[in-house]
Amino acid sequence: MSLTIKIEFGGGLELLFSNQKSHKIEVPSKIPARERSESERAVDLQYLIFWLRDNLLKERVELFIENGTVRPGILVLVNDTDWELEGEGEYQLKDGDEIVFISTLHGG
């Protein structure tokens, strides 16, 4: 089972991802348990961020990830809504979701 997710990059962030603004990706719907005490859980936005790093990011990881989440100055929209309203990294991905990452680091 996997989910199809639409990813968009804006504000120059696409430069880190082969200069391609729009991507369609497939991620597993469940994150496998690593230890016996853990059960497998639904895939969330946090997982997606690291999935993007490991699978799509071409350069300069420090411009995308910092302290285990997206770097300050990157706005994340989940289906056109600020991810802060959707639980940020805890948001559970659904098939067909559209996730947008916009960099604000290019100043005034």
Added chain:
Amino acid sequence: MSCGNPAVEGTDAVMQRKPKYDKSRICVKCKENLGKIVVRHAVYCKDCFFPFMSFKFRRSLEPFVNAKPDGPRKTALKPTGDILVGFSGGLGSSVLLDLIHRSYVSPNLVQTNPEGGRDHPRKDRVWKNVNICYVEVSDAFTQMKDNTEDIRHSIERYKGLEFTPLRAQDAFDPSWWAKTDREFDLSHMGVDLTSEDLLLSSISQGSSPKDSLRKYLSSLPTDTARSTALQTITRLLIYHTAHRLGCSHIVLGTCLTSLAVSLISSISQGGGFHVKEEIQEEWAPHSTQEVKSTRSHTNDIRIIRPLRDVGMKECAAWAWWNRVTVVGRESWEWTGSKPGIGKLTKDFIFGLEKDYPSTVSTIVRTCGKLAPKGEVSGQCLLCSRPIQQGVQEWKTRISIRSHNTDDSTPSDSVATALTPYLCYTCHTTLTSRSPRTAQDNPTNVPLPMWATSTHTTSFTSDALGVNKDDDIEVFVGKRTTEEQMHNIVKGFLLDE
């Protein structure tokens, strides 16, 4: 790249998370729609976010359009000249241009004007001409793409604007200077950055403006100084261009977040005296007694940052939802390995804004209340900002200088010092004592045209408003040779 398990690496961040918004997900304005964005703990739907943002934009701009600032606007907007948008291609200025265009160039497009701009289209434009000025800085770096054409292309969607592209090296180009309203003055002066007085001497012509720009920047002691100097060059090029085009207003795309960055980084470089100007300033193009302008509006130019109440996140959302093209601007990376103060401050403020969204606006509001101590004694030749009275006396006390009037020194060593005409920040920018990263020998360093042209007139007169005799005594010394210097200090030296 790490090969750790993604799910596990995220754990810390997940545990710390708490909601970034107060109360509910319902919009705080209409109390009806589901919210789409969180702005400093408050939730807004799109229908309310757009008008709210353009309200904040107008609130920061319109009270300052008429020559006499009039608080919340009651009278008609009647600027004394045109407007110039300082455009960098970055997020802030792209959003600013979009707002200016919607509000004042083709108001019929406005779906965001809470006062019903669509029902009452303005008969007359507020500003007859809306100019866009872009300064290309790529030639200051070894490997930076020239964005001029991308910028030109990105603003094509806005009709009815005048585009003026410039290059950073124009600041060193006599033919550019001749186009400004100034009295044309070809004084090729170079500065000796190894002297605390910053002695000036004539330099030979011949190097291209681009080489002069590079020599100037590479002669500066630190990467922080280079960034500050290039920023000042960009700002002054825009000011002089606005003056030439007959503008009464310049608007810059500095938003709340980037304003906090520039305030903190300016203060940490000794720019505390300029906090007010960093937020808003009036620039007098004719501060030294000079050519009378033939134009009717000889007033100062007002520089406004209409996005100063709008955070970077709001700008990003506005740009995304309104499909505003953002060309972007490359970060200024110099060859030095250490990040400059500007970069460090930026990282700090962006982190702060993410974790404590209200703190950044507190910083800006607090800075806005600061009242610098001391009188203004003049306008800095390099950056046009006020010089704090007494800052030179203070420097005199802590530095070694000679006012030797002995005529035996050859006359070509008679030099004029630039230092008395600089603000504290610019003096520090040129002379700070950190280990130099410059390869070039920092003597005979070319200066931006406005610095040397004004200098020849101002140093012979009392542009600084100080007593002429004192002026000469303090400021016009003779170049002290190393040997003379040694003679002066030898009484204090211990035998080795």
